[in-house]
Amino acid sequence: AASHDPSPTSSPSPSESILVRAARGEQVPHTPVWFMRQAGRSLPEYRALREGVPMLQACRTPDLVTEITVQPVRRHGVDAAIFFSDIVVPLHAVGVDLDIVPGTGPVVAQPFRTRADLDRLPELTPETVPDITQAVRQTVSELGATPLIGFAGAPFTLASYLVEGGPSKTHQHTKALMYGDPELWNDLCARLAQISGAFLRVQAEAGASAVQLFDSWVGALPRADYLRFVEPHSRAVLEGVADLGVPRIHFGVVTGELLPDMAAAGADVIGVDYRVSLTDAVARTGGRYAVQGNLDPALVFAPWEALEAKVRDVVEQGRQAPGHIFNLGHGVLPDTDPTVLTRVVELVHEVSAR
Ligand code: CP3
Numbered sequence: 001a002a003s004h005d006p007s008p009t010s011s012p013s014p015s016e017s018i019l020v021r022a023a024r025g026e027q028v029p030h031t032p033v034w035f036m037r038q039a040g041r042s043l044p045e046y047r048a049l050r051e052g053v054p055m056l057q058a059c060r061t062p063d064l065v066t067e068i069t070v071q072p073v074r075r076h077g078v079d080a081a082i083f084f085s086d087i088v089v090p091l092h093a094v095g096v097d098l099d100i101v102p103g104t105g106p107v108v109a110q111p112f113r114t115r116a117d118l119d120r121l122p123e124l125t126p127e128t129v130p131d132i133t134q135a136v137r138q139t140v141s142e143l144g145a146t147p148l149i150g151f152a153g154a155p156f157t158l159a160s161y162l163v164e165g166g167p168s169k170t171h172q173h174t175k176a177l178m179y180g181d182p183e184l185w186n187d188l189c190a191r192l193a194q195i196s197g198a199f200l201r202v203q204a205e206a207g208a209s210a211v212q213l214f215d216s217w218v219g220a221l222p223r224a225d226y227l228r229f230v231e232p233h234s235r236a237v238l239e240g241v242a243d244l245g246v247p248r249i250h251f252g253v254v255t256g257e258l259l260p261d262m263a264a265a266g267a268d269v270i271g272v273d274y275r276v277s278l279t280d281a282v283a284r285t286g287g288r289y290a291v292q293g294n295l296d297p298a299l300v301f302a303p304w305e306a307l308e309a310k311v312r313d314v315v316e317q318g319r320q321a322p323g324h325i326f327n328l329g330h331g332v333l334p335d336t337d338p339t340v341l342t343r344v345v346e347l348v349h350e351v352s353a354r
Contacts, residue, residue, distance in 0.1 A: 150203025274329025
């Protein structure tokens with residue numbers, strides 16, 4: 001499967017890569033493409049490496065992190081790698097008792113509900129995560145000209161896992177805390193913003209060429225609540241890393257109503273899920289932001305002709321933005337056929353070539 005050399009010797013630096021230039025809205029020879037959750041369960045070579053290794057342990061073992069991060073670049077020839085980790089890794093690193101349960105997701109031993117629980121969220125410093133610095137450094141070196149995207153969870157999405165104690169469709173305890181004790185909610189999110197921002201900084205300082213802030217579940221909120229309870233904290237994270245000079249991508253699911261606010265919170269690139277067309281996303285954000293997205297991950301299971309037409313349509317709509325990074329509208333589904341993803345990469349490169 002190793003058909004793409006991730007580190008050609010005579011190539012430019014990843015900070016001048018096609019992905020970074022598209023994020024800045026500069027002219028690029030073709031549309032860059034990567035896939036959320038490209039490093040993971042859809043790849044047999046990933047499953048082989050993970051055999052008998054719990055998820056959190058894998059995330060804290062630099063050699064495994066590097067190999068898993070590079071696997072999809074070798075296989076698919078994507079234009080970026082996403083750092084193999086999880087949004088709860090920085091929480092685990094500061095001492096929160098949690099686990100990532102296969103088939104379920106993050107589970108927190110004692111949910112966060114009271115002011116006393118804030119004591120369980122100390123600051124994150126580079127000294128908290130030396131393994132992450134090491135993993136990023138050696139991954140960047142292995143990737144050569146291919147840029148590495150660092151990431152973190154945004155305060156709302158992290159708070160939801162902490163307050164609910166695990167995944168939730170309703171976010172009922174989170175919303176109850178938000179409305180019942182706004183002061184505690186704000187203090188909780190301020191701590192999470194510090195942790196999230198510091199985790200992004202560690203990755204960028206170790207060599208990541210772009211960062212993505214995942215506010216996956218914030219689409220559960222109406223706009224007024226987003227602006228009042230969430231936006232200031234996400235803004236603190238994004239503005240807090242502005243000095244690093246790496247493009248900042250801001251993404252959530254079912255966030256069609258929030259796109260203008262999420263873009264204005266300090267993003268360079270707005271991530272678009274598959275429910276909103278890129279044309280509408282560009283219009284809603286005033287044509288001022290690069291966009292990332294947004295092929296429905298389920299369409300990878302459709303007949304090739306239908307999928308091909310959809311990929312061409314997404315590339316075409318992306319031309320209306322100052323810059324476009326092709327991606328799925330959410331993560332790769334676990335039983336995706338990876339050979340189809342490789343074909344999508346080739347097609348995006350071919351039809352977008354200038
Ligand atoms: O390829 C990549 O995108 C890099 C790695 C990555 C993982 N998680 C690995 C992972 C990234 C970027 C994440 C981010 C993440 N984690 C998000 C934001 C992205 C999104 O999907 O909206 C969220 C909400 C989480 C929390 C989380 N962790 C979930 C929902 C799950 C899946 C639960 C399941 O098993 O269905 C996890 C576990 C997880 N994170 C896995 C991987 C590869 C599966 C772990 C395993 O092998 O058991």
